[in-house]
Amino acid sequence: VDLQFYFPVAVGGGAAKTIESLADEYMTAHPDVKIDAIYAGSYQDTIAKVITAARGGNAPQIAVALSVDMFTLLDDNLILPFNDYAKGAEGEKWLKGFYPAFMKNSELDGKVYGIPFQRSTPVLYWNKDAFKAAGLNPDKAPANWKEMVADGMKLTKRDADGNVTQWGVRIPTSGFPYWLFQGLVAENGGKLVNAEGTETYFDSKPVVDALQYLVDLSAKDKVMEPGIIDWGATPKAFFEGHAAMMWTSTGNLTNVRKNAPFPFGVAMLPANKSRGAPTGGGNFYLFKGSSPEQLTAAVDFIKWITAPEQSAKWTMATGYVAPRPATWDTPVMKKYAAEFPPVLVARDQLQYAVAELSTHENQRVTKIFNDALQAAITGQKTPQAALTEAQKKADAVLAAYR
Amino acid sequence: MERKREWIWGWLLILPALVFILLFTHYPAVRTVIESLWSTPRGTRPTHFVGLHNYERLLNDPTFWQVLTNNVVYALGTIPVSVALAIVMAILVNRPYKGRALARMAFFTPTILPLIAVANIWLFFYLPGFGLIDQVLGLFGIGQTNLLGDPGTALPAVMVVSVWKEAGFFMIFYLAALQAIPPQLTEAARIEGAGRWTIFWRITFPLLMPTTLFVSINAVINAFRLVDHIFILTGGGPDNASSLLLFYIYETSFRYWDTAYGATLTVVLLALLCLLAIGQFFLFDRKVHYK
Amino acid sequence: MTKETVPGREIRLDGIAKHWGETTALHGVEVSAPAGSFTALLGPSGCGKSTLLRIVAGLEDPSEGRVLIGGEDVTLRPADKRNLSMVFQSYALFPHLSVAENIGFGLRTRRVPKPQRAERLAKVAELLGLSPYLDRKPAQLSGGQQQRVALGRAVISERPVCLMDEPLSNLDAKLRQSMRAELRALQRSLGFTMLYVTHDQVEAITMADQVVLMNAGRIEQVAPPHDLYERPATVFAARFIGTPPMNILPAQALGPLGQRIEAAAGRRLQFGIRPEALRAQPEGALELAVTGGEYHGADALVQGRIGGAEVLMRVPGQALPAAGTALRLALVADDLHLFDADTGLRVDLPQLASLIARPDDPAGASGATAPFTNRKDT
Amino acid sequence: MTKETVPGREIRLDGIAKHWGETTALHGVEVSAPAGSFTALLGPSGCGKSTLLRIVAGLEDPSEGRVLIGGEDVTLRPADKRNLSMVFQSYALFPHLSVAENIGFGLRTRRVPKPQRAERLAKVAELLGLSPYLDRKPAQLSGGQQQRVALGRAVISERPVCLMDEPLSNLDAKLRQSMRAELRALQRSLGFTMLYVTHDQVEAITMADQVVLMNAGRIEQVAPPHDLYERPATVFAARFIGTPPMNILPAQALGPLGQRIEAAAGRRLQFGIRPEALRAQPEGALELAVTGGEYHGADALVQGRIGGAEVLMRVPGQALPAAGTALRLALVADDLHLFDADTGLRVDLPQLASLIARPDDPAGASGATAPFTNRKDT
Amino acid sequence: MSRFDRTLWITGAALLALLWVAPFLYAVWTAIHPSAYEAHFTLTAPLTWQNFVKAWNAAPFARYFLNTFVLVTGITAAQFVLCTLAAYGFARFAFPGRDILFALVLLQLLVMPDILIVENYQTIRAFHLVDTLAAIALPYVASGFGIFLIRQTFMTVPRELDDAARIEGAGPLKILWRVYVPLAKPTYLAYGLVSVSYHWNNFLWPLIVTNSVTTRPVTVGLSVFATTDSGVEWSVINAATLMTSAPLLVAFLLFQRQFVQSFMRAGIK
Ligand SMILES: Nc1ncnc2c1ncn2[C@@H]1O[C@H](COP(=O)(O)OP(=O)(O)OP(=O)(O)O)[C@@H](O)[C@H]1O
Ligand SMILES: Nc1ncnc2c1ncn2[C@@H]1O[C@H](COP(=O)(O)OP(=O)(O)OP(=O)(O)O)[C@@H](O)[C@H]1O
Ligand SMILES: [Mg+2]
């Protein structure tokens, strides 16, 4: 059986190589199956390639794409639920074996459309040296919003001219600001969207307040750089001592571990009303237009690659959060966690995690929301005004799906 | 008969290129136009004819108007600067002196380096605090900037990158054109007492007109179609402040997968460019002196 | 054209040489054109005339030597600072400018006010017969018209020095003749120094105060036109000036007379005699065997041989003798030019006339002097 | 150059007109060049010579009329199918090809084998004095050398029809003369039909079998050179041919004699007389008031007035009379050309000689015929 | 030119060049230093090849280079042929519909192939060419840009040269080959450089129509580093960029010399 498998790479390191070698390993074990593992660029490139190929009548059997693309793929009628191919008790058991946080936006109407694979969640990194220098306890990260502002103020350093040389905290807001902001919303007890992806709550109070908090970090408390903060340069800013704390994906763990020229700590995102964080990253999808044998083989491969042993390899190679508790119980993972305990932070945070913002016409709604966030962050609109407007626009888009 | 022969030759010469162009440009372009009259198919809801509905939607889309305005600003800001710089560069590296090869190389590198990589380098230059620009400004005691993160400066910052990228590219064409100007003409002008400035404006520049026509048409087109760096530098942000028409089309078609609306935007962009470029061409080609 | 005249400036070339890789176009040229003079540079194709002119203009750097204009060393000065005008052999018209703009280019460059520009343009266009074409582009003109535009561009600016490279070569005889007169008059009235390249000796001789005859990158002779024709300094000059060229005969062609003259001069000689100086005379000293003829309108050329050497003779147009006839020709001392057979340099022999008149002349004719004095006032 | 000769083909132009927008370059030209003939197109600058040539070549479409070559109508045939060669006024050398490649271009195009090509190239280069320059690019040549390359490109291909547009205008007199002879000999020996544009009447007259004289897009006269000179059909032809041009005098300049001839002809006339036909004679019928002179080497030109009309007279170089003197001139019937004063067309008056000889001539000279018969064999 | 002018001239050129090459210099800096020096320009920074090693090992670059080389050569050659023919037709032949056809060609300049990806993918698939080098090349081989540019140059070739060649019996194709093409050499060089660098760096379309290592160009390999999710690693991206662009840089240095010898010194007289 021939299978085409498109996958993206969104983190540095040998991600592509790891997937290819896993596919090879599977093929050695299953000589009748031939898997063509095709690196397809970034998430954005991958989804473009997948949909282009599918519309051209040439869809792959398997692809990894963002979990939030589920609705898009469903709306385009391109994907199949896994339930039909992971049948029986064993299949059921497999499907149930993932962290519920990851399954939140992988299911619809009781059917599983996405199998969590390269999943992540944001965490807080802090610079222990900077904490020490600011007279803070270098081993204790701020646990809640207030502490973060208070610590931030101490950590923000200015030179003689009043120019800031070190900011307290850095929450990047370029590109997809909604993601980290979703953490703030969750911590504030809020919710952005319903499970069906048809209704958003952008202008609800917890959301507005969360945005106000974010805006105030720069505007009022002056612990964070004003303006839009670039995502890609965030680790660098952290290494350079330009920011003493940063919010970013666990996917950066390996990078930070390797490159930070100072001791650092990793913590869950600070709480307000509660802890909270979004999940993120990619799922496996199963595509229409393939023969039943192909689909069966495809599901078998996905099962195999998400099995604890393979999953552990993957997690260790990339820094992604292993999506199944079983993986964490393997001896290799245990050893890995013992050597480098921060990897556990992300796992532990999963209990508070919410699904990444995902709706029908997801990208469009997300864009509306992002624009509103950026407008508020750059001070062009008040949080309330920006979000009310965004909600209106989102309603207009989603009305068709209700 | 002679005339007919000329027709046949003309057609035969153009035919091979035309086949490819029709196949890979016009055919899909026509499909795009048609698509703009239909709704986007959505799995359960197949496409249906909607007439001009998509165009109506476009007129009421504030983002469309914003990116259009951005694009006009972008074009007006980048084209004259990059064309002027291109001419300056070509002239600078046209005469022989030591290091000319290096100067040419320097001007041309932006064209050689892939935009994704280059955009990342510019990203570093622009970074607040420790980026190159801030480091240099810091030497003069000027504080931090956040050029890409401020709606007021994001577009200009992107424009700088675009000028940097385009000028060296256009320089190559000016260089080729300069080589083709008979030296007697400048000699004659020098004899007539024309200084370098006069020679440039009265002789060289007019004789470069065919190139300028070519370059300016390309510049207009590129102003509307080169958006790769925006993906990396600003992603169109903040709040669409640096988003351009094509970037918006890209988002619509390849992120929202709203292909019908994407097609509509494309049609508008094409119409706009046709108006600009083909108009520019047919207006000026006759006036341009070719010999 | 305007009232003020431009005082010409002297041009001096001091040991100018020019090499292009292996080719040497000029070998240490040393010459000067006095202020306000009309100097023609004459010479065969490829002898370096244009190169020399371009060096004066500052368009080409000399490999060696100095250029002085008005006493100043301008060798290193760029062309636009030398304050001269020039007509290019290839015209060098600006293809994108109209005839009027081409001609007025220099004036505009020098910011001459518009009304004055228009006035001078009108005059020059009138002079050159270009008035109907002022709005055309060069590509829409005939070759001769283009050349006139180039001429106009140079004369309108009234610079102290004017350089012209074969400015009339594409004009018809009539126009050329009137242009010759006009150019000469213009130069006289304005008083600028003219350096005029031509391959046409008629132009050089009729227009110039001084002719510089060049050959293969060297100067053969510098002289006023009359001297050049009457007393060519070398065989090359003798043959180059005059159409058809001077006949050059070896001594043996003249028989015993030739030997006598050689003996008197004390060296081996070549004898030159112009085709128009050969005149039929029944008792003439020489015999011409006619081998052919060529009709030229006013004149005809007789081809023939004297003592085995090929010779041309000019006769009036209708008087062409048939091939095969033999003509006796008079030989006149004043018409005979002597050149050293080895160096090609002119030899002056005061006793020449008496040598020719010697009675022991085989085809002896004591009255030989008569036709020649006669001839002067025919 | 090779043994086979190319039989020339007749060129016939049938009512050729050419308009460029508002300008009309040619008005219904009707002319033919017989097979194997050498036909010169002569005329002032801008009269349409090049245009006509380009139409024959197929480079320009006539607005009206037909072109026939060898009896075939080729009006619609493209240039590369007309089997002719051409020298362009602007040379049109390929700047990227060396001299050898430029000359050999046509042979290569026609796939002439390499050894043969090399051989012919060597011969042509030799003939044109281009052998040392074969490897140079055109930009490295002097103007005259470039022109010779253009010439070489045309002659090497030995086509039945050869078109040349002022091929010698940039050559010096000596070279020009030898090229004239060479071209003529080549044409004779190969037998192709030559259509030769020139503004130089000497070229036209010395080389051509037939001269087509053009003026302002129209044909003035088609005739063999001799006739053109001896019997110009119009005032234009009379003045265009001959340097300096024929003197044209109104009847009143000749006084009573003029009136007598007009009366005999029965219309108003203009009188033409060539400068070289004016000869001093103490008892001459006309009086010339000398106003100036010009030295030309072999000859000189006397400027003066006869009966108030300006006149040029050719005299030998050394015999220039001073300005202010008065000369009496002989008037010979054979030298007098009569033209209708209104149409400019030639008028033949058989009784002219007797009219001139009439005793009631004011400055009467019964011996007037003597100097003129004499003159023929001077 | 006086000495002063000359100095001014060279200084101007040098300053502008420095400004223009700064990003490249930065790329070199980061590529040869450990990533800690990405934002610190200390002269004593340790040198390392590690970035290049890492970049080279991230993808089968040797194979990608080969693919790109074949691809770029093929595209450029095909473009030269097709565009030259068409440009010649447009520049020197009068035929009905010429203006309309030329407008259609200009349209190709305007239409962004990136936007027509879905349609073009379908066409390529209909020809069963998915995952071949030809698929990457086909949409680009007839380039409106090239036709426009070459036409522009051809129009400046003096008509008499064309005439002279025709008289010598050269037919239209021969004239094209022996006269127009050689005279347009600087333009071909310019176009070649531009076209090569464009296709060398083209990414999205090749990514979408190819699936296998044997067909993919270097840019796909390069894109592995251009992901921002985990932060930009300038040192590796820049090493990879330099590595992939090196052939182009070298080619440019070689070919720009061709511009130097202005073989049309005196132009056309
Ligand atoms: N492309 C054109 N457009 C308009 N007028 C033109 C064009 N080409 C030539 N002419 C005009 O047509 C007339 C004839 O030109 P042509 O070149 O045939 O003259 P010519 O007899 O060869 O003159 P010359 O001896 O000066 O070369 C001229 O008055 C010229 O200005
Ligand atoms: N750029 C060059 N490179 C090499 N040789 C050259 C160059 N330019 C001219 N020459 C050579 O130098 C010599 C003199 O050239 P020049 O143009 O001065 O001749 P000219 O006297 O003007 O001749 P003509 O009367 O034919 O125009 C010629 O033999 C020519 O071939
Ligand atoms: Mg010359």
Ligand SMILES: [Mg+2]
């Ligand atoms: Mg002409």
